[in-house]
Amino acid sequence: MNKIRVLVFEDNFRLRESLYFLINSEEDLECCGTFPDCKSLERAIQDSQPDVILMDIEMPGMNGIDAVRIIKKDFPKLPVLMQTIFHDDSHIFNAICAGASGYLLKSASSETYAQAIRDVYNGGSPMSGPVARRVLELFQKNIAPANENDYDLTQKEKEVLASLIEGKSFKQIADTISISYETVRSHMKNIYAKLHVHSNTEAVIKAIKEKIV
């Protein structure tokens, strides 16, 4: 059976060494390289062909966040497991937004480390509990369809609004849905009344933010 090849970026010498031994002491894991910084990031990856990257967030020179961004650009499928001593929101979010596939605290046990590596390799995303919860909460706020309120827009009104959100002018909307310019204006009046707004712009903002249409 092929071992999971892990490439480590960690500036602290002792930790780097201990990660190396930790990984190699697992039957199914193999450390294919360790680096104290991200200077030769791309080369290192190209040369050692890892299955998983273990990346420290706090590093001199290029930090782990930027490193992930680069890795995700050049090797989109290579999962990156972030490790850090901090677990505050901003660190987590930056890491995840940059493209990290998992988030590990350095205080984690050896077994947690090993399991997290297996987990990211197998398509999972190990995260500490609070991190996972925070991610879900943001997910709910930002992605959830959210609104019951469709403001009782009629079919045609929704069509017009949809066209509006594509940046079209009234004339263009008239053309695309094949009604007269004046009819578009009529629909707009009704939309404004229903959304309680008084301009094109406000309608668009409301429609986008509340995910109407």
Place this chain on the structure above:
Amino acid sequence: MNKIRVLVFEDNFRLRESLYFLINSEEDLECCGTFPDCKSLERAIQDSQPDVILMDIEMPGMNGIDAVRIIKKDFPKLPVLMQTIFHDDSHIFNAICAGASGYLLKSASSETYAQAIRDVYNGGSPMSGPVARRVLELFQKNIAPANENDYDLTQKEKEVLASLIEGKSFKQIADTISISYETVRSHMKNIYAKLHVHSNTEAVIKAIKEKIV
């Protein structure tokens, strides 16, 4: 020590019973009620004062997703752990969007169940690996600042644009940031040129969707 009070909604009789015993067999857990449906959802919660809800997604009458929505509306802080036999995207997303704090497969072991309950209670969000990964991916796509392109907008231009996406008219923008109407127009012209758009509306759309400002 107080036990974690768990309220169970599960239509299958056998599973309901086994959950009851499973929970009560744990020293730190206590099943404070089981229900085959969500008919008296609010009352049940009010009466039994649970710390955690264990909710089946597939149920006759009101399904688990809608139930979560209601719970989250009336008891926002009460964590809901969803359990299901399906783990396809749509189930997961609906559940999470509705406000679930965790997602458990019914195939999970007793120990996994117990641990997941403790986990949601302690502010975590237990999810199976692929679910977590999927959530992160969507997170990255939707929430991440994403764009390198800030289109070289200057400070003032960003200010104006920010006001614009609050639905303000040029006049109102002029007032709020204390510059003249004509200056606002000047900034707008520059913004249009930089964003390659030709109207208020288009600028707003681009600004919101690409999370400029």
Place this chain on the structure above:
DNA sequence: TTAGGAATCCCCCTTTTGTGGTAGTAAAAC
């Protein structure tokens, strides 16, 4: 020292929107 960017303001003219009406028709609701 000077060229250029950022911010400020003004003018003119055209086009697009916003607001207030009116009104016909067909389908659905009462």
Place this chain on the structure above:
DNA sequence: GTTTTACTACCACAAAAGGGGGATTCCTAA
């Protein structure tokens, strides 16, 4: 069988926005 609604369409006038200029000040970088 009448009323409501959705959709259609038009007019008129005012207000706002778009597009073309030009101009001044300040500050920074070449």
